[in-house]
Amino acid sequence: MTEKVVRRRELRIVRVASLLIALFIVGICGSAQTGFAQSPKPDPAGIATGDRTSVTDAAGNPFVVAEPTDKTAPDYAAAKQSYDDYVAQAAKEPLATKLADGVGHLRIGTNFAWTLNTGYLVLFMQCGFALLTCGLVRKKNAAHLMMLNFAAYVFAFLAYYAVGYAFQFGAMAVNAAPANIGGTPTLNHFLIGSGSWGWLGGKGFFLAGPAYDAGSNVLTLFEVVFMETAGYIIVGAICERITFWAFLLCELFIGAFLYPVFGCWVWGGGWMSQLGSSWHLGHGYVDFAGSTVVHAVGGFCAMALAVILGPRLGKYGKDGKPRAFPAHNIVYVVTGTFILLFGWMGFNPGSTLGATDLRISVVAVNTNLAAVAGSAVAMLLWYALFGKPDITMACNGMLAGLVAITAPCAFVSPTSAVIIGVLAGALVCGGVLFFERVAKIDDPCGAISVHGLCGWLGAVSLGIFADGTYGSGWNGVGTASYLGHAGQGVTGLLHGDSRQFLVQLGGATLCAVWAFGATFVVFSVVNKIKPIRVTAEAEERGLDVPEFGMVAYPEDALVTVDY
Amino acid sequence: MKRIDAIIRPNCLEAVKDGLVSIGVEGMTVAEVRGFGRQKGHTEVFRGTEYSVDFLPKIMVTVLAADDRVASILEAIAQGARTGKMGDGKIFVTPIDEVVRIRNGEHGDAAI
Numbered sequence: 001m002t003e004k005v006v007r008r009r010e011l012r013i014v015r016v017a018s019l020l021i022a023l024f025i026v027g028i029c030g031s032a033q034t035g036f037a038q039s040p041k042p043d044p045a046g047i048a049t050g051d052r053t054s055v056t057d058a059a060g061n062p063f064v065v066a067e068p069t070d071k072t073a074p075d076y077a078a079a080k081q082s083y084d085d086y087v088a089q090a091a092k093e094p095l096a097t098k099l100a101d102g103v104g105h106l107r108i109g110t111n112f113a114w115t116l117n118t119g120y121l122v123l124f125m126q127c128g129f130a131l132l133t134c135g136l137v138r139k140k141n142a143a144h145l146m147m148l149n150f151a152a153y154v155f156a157f158l159a160y161y162a163v164g165y166a167f168q169f170g171a172m173a174v175n176a177a178p179a180n181i182g183g184t185p186t187l188n189h190f191l192i193g194s195g196s197w198g199w200l201g202g203k204g205f206f207l208a209g210p211a212y213d214a215g216s217n218v219l220t221l222f223e224v225v226f227m228e229t230a231g232y233i234i235v236g237a238i239c240e241r242i243t244f245w246a247f248l249l250c251e252l253f254i255g256a257f258l259y260p261v262f263g264c265w266v267w268g269g270g271w272m273s274q275l276g277s278s279w280h281l282g283h284g285y286v287d288f289a290g291s292t293v294v295h296a297v298g299g300f301c302a303m304a305l306a307v308i309l310g311p312r313l314g315k316y317g318k319d320g321k322p323r324a325f326p327a328h329n330i331v332y333v334v335t336g337t338f339i340l341l342f343g344w345m346g347f348n349p350g351s352t353l354g355a356t357d358l359r360i361s362v363v364a365v366n367t368n369l370a371a372v373a374g375s376a377v378a379m380l381l382w383y384a385l386f387g388k389p390d391i392t393m394a395c396n397g398m399l400a401g402l403v404a405i406t407a408p409c410a411f412v413s414p415t416s417a418v419i420i421g422v423l424a425g426a427l428v429c430g431g432v433l434f435f436e437r438v439a440k441i442d443d444p445c446g447a448i449s450v451h452g453l454c455g456w457l458g459a460v461s462l463g464i465f466a467d468g469t470y471g472s473g474w475n476g477v478g479t480a481s482y483l484g485h486a487g488q489g490v491t492g493l494l495h496g497d498s499r500q501f502l503v504q505l506g507g508a509t510l511c512a513v514w515a516f517g518a519t520f521v522v523f524s525v526v527n528k529i530k531p532i533r534v535t536a537e538a539e540e541r542g543l544d545v546p547e548f549g550m551v552a553y554p555e556d557a558l559v560t561v562d563y
Numbered sequence: 564m565k566r567i568d569a570i571i572r573p574n575c576l577e578a579v580k581d582g583l584v585s586i587g588v589e590g591m592t593v594a595e596v597r598g599f600g601r602q603k604g605h606t607e608v609f610r611g612t613e614y615s616v617d618f619l620p621k622i623m624v625t626v627l628a629a630d631d632r633v634a635s636i637l638e639a640i641a642q643g644a645r646t647g648k649m650g651d652g653k654i655f656v657t658p659i660d661e662v663v664r665i666r667n668g669e670h671g672d673a674a675i
Contacts, residue, residue: 388608446610
């Protein structure tokens with residue numbers, strides 16, 4: 001070993017060590033939050049979460065009547081009367097209220113189990129994405145692809161733990177308390193903004209202090225796997241040409257900043273979710289399980305990166321015409337797609353954050369229907385256009401349907417779900433051809449079309465097809481009545497609420513602009529400082545060996561092995 | 564001594580092997596190869612973009628033979644591999660100088 005090599009290795013060790021030390025110090029600072037007096041007190045043991053206040057009937061009416069505080073309200077007298085009745089009744093039946101404490105705890109426990117288990121399903125989607133994207137690329141990059149998928153989980157998770165979760169949900173209890181899992185009352189502070197105009201959450205850094213709480217951690221587990229989904233969507237568009245270090249930077253950027261910011265606006269009680277109460281735009285911006293919050297963010301972030309990276313070597317000939325790089329393993333592609341479909345049964349129904357919300361069955365059926373409708377359209381369309389159905393496009397069509405139904409799944413009828421799936425299946429076919437032939441943005445796995453375009457479509461279609469049967473009181477709008485009906489939920493254009501359509505259209509478009517714009521600015525600068533693309537030699541050889549020193553398949557291994 | 568290399572359709576391997584074994588050939592070597600002849604390749608579509616498959620998968624069967632057995636071996640191969648359509652393949656016959664059986668050092672015809 002030469003002296004130079006040793007010195008370089010030493011330098012590298014020093015650099016890694018200093019990074020670890022810095023992380024450790026920041027971690028200590030984070031956990032120091034625990035020292036401050038918290039109001040209300042977090043419940044890390046889970047022994048104070050879920051009591052009689054969590055008990056409701058099937059319609060969500062609480063068992064405990066809250067004391068009215070606003071004496072000027074028109075219904076104050078009636079509310080005060082029903083509160084007094086409750087107090088008198090409770091005093092007469094102490095055993096009933098004690099029993100209600102047990103029922104409330106059980107209800108929260110049921111919802112914990114549901115939300116955690118659906119979260120595990122979403123976690124398994126990681127495996128589906130890895131197989132899908134790996135199968136779609138050339139054999140010489142297969143190990144690189146798997147490592148990207150793997151490292152995405154690792155690094156984005158750490159970024160989300162450090163700051164992402166706090167940015168996204170640090171003010172959850174202000175406007176969007178998740179009652180199904182106990183309300184996370186400790187997450188109650190916006191770092192930027194306040195009231196209906198929250199821009200960034202501000203509690204729960206390093207999952208310490210206010211986030212060191214049983215209810216909050218259910219949310220953490222469930223939401224971190226959603227963030228990871230956005231994190232590995234990008235792999236599909238940037239693979240076969242990005243350097244590993246640049247990819248890690250992308251993951252830290254998504255986990256710490258890009259995803260949590262938009263997530264706060266929509267799911268963390270931020271300003272977009274409150275547009276219903278602040279500007280009377282329907283129920284505010286609604287995205288049930290993340291067509292935009294997760295998929296369009298990932299898809300348009302991927303688009304910005306693909307534009308910066310440019311197409312793979314040889315993708316476009318001198319005549320400007322695209323060349324096909326056929327998938328190296330169709331078995332992986334189809335298996336991965338089925339795993340994704342299975343995981344989506346956690347993604348969408350799980351987003352109720354509770355099994356006590358019985359809409360879960362409708363959500364599950366709608367999700368499946370859109371998936372098969374999307375796939376059918378993609379298969380048949382390709383059959384008609386090119387004479388043979390393309391297996392990879394059939395898979396993309398299924399994912400397109402899934403992505404599009406993710407936002408509206410809880411608010412539409414099964415037939416609407418089929419229509420949304422059909423639209424998504426057609427859109428993804430058009431998108432793949434458009435990006436390949438017209439825009440010339442090289443997207444090996446169709447991530448931009450599947451997640452970007454169909455994510456946008458999903459949020460917009462909610463504004464068209466939502467039928468008002470579910471979501472009464474969503475984002476604090478129309479709790480008593482909406483559009484003149486008691487119990488009217490989120491309603492779209494076809495059922496009489498054009499303002500909901502407007503806010504969906506604007507919000508979904510803003511999502512695309514945010515994800516593309518922020519990524520493009522940040523990574524254009526990074527690319528100026530140090531190119532994020534691998535060398536031409538490495539790309540020609542396949543990235544497995546230049547980047548990681550090993551290949552994916554044993555028959556291609558570099559060294560002879562004894563049999 | 565002759566070396567006979569036959570390039571055949573992959574699905575004909577079984578018939579060719581059986582034909583050779585039935586006339587007493589005791590060993591052969593098989594390799595998966597790719598190539599094209601007059602039939603050329605064909606084009607396919609992947610995600611809407613055409614690509615051409617120029618090199619088709621074939622099997623190359625290599626047999627060693629004493630000079631007097633060459634004719635019957637060629638006949639057996641051709642019988643097993645012929646469909647009458649373009650792409651049936653070709654057989655090359657080349658002279659070889661020496662054959663050695665590694666196990667016991669036998670030379671020449673005895674080693675075939």
